[in-house]
Amino acid sequence: MAVTLNHRLYARDVRAARQQELAAKFPDHSIIVLTAEIPGAVRNSRQNNDIGYEALRVLIERFGYRPDWLEVHELPTGFESFLVVPNDGADAKAICCDIEREHPLGRLFKLEVYGHDGKLVERRIKTDGYRPCLICGEDERTCRRINAHTPAELIEAVDRLHDEFFHRAQLN
Ligand SMILES: [Zn+2]
DSSP: OOOOHHHHHHHHHHHHHHHHHHHHHOTTSEEEEEEEOOSSSOOOHHHHHHHHHHHHHHHHHHHTSOOSEEEEEEETTEEEEEEEESSOHHHHHHHHHHHHHHSTTGGGEEEEEEOTTSOBOOOSSGGGGOOBOTTTOSBHHHHHHTTOSOHHHHHHHHHHHHHHHHHHHHHO
């Protein structure tokens, strides 16, 4: 079954509903909603899951404990995971921003943080929102707006990042 934009929008609505359920259940916690952000329409589920599980692994490592609640969904629309942690929203967001910036695959991680009030935590500094393009290093939003790269180029760049990272992991 081909995954269409409608499927992805539906998955996003279901994620938002699940986040709200968890926020009601864990009022003194923050919630991290993890997805793999792979540019282009093509989703390779194995690659998407590899990237998602690596993000999950490094999140748990950085937080230093098992979340109070953890769930993982491997969906046709992509990997997604919910982590419920006692940290306040700003603290959790700072950790997530560090991971997105520092991890070799960080540009493919999408880590949304909802604070104790259940609201999305914005990035503290605007420049944290700058994501370098996988291909040319410019602001990714600009490249997307002007269609600077073809879908094939983007897929190739993701494949290369993925293969380099997991190949190296195997050698270690
Ligand atoms: Zn670019």
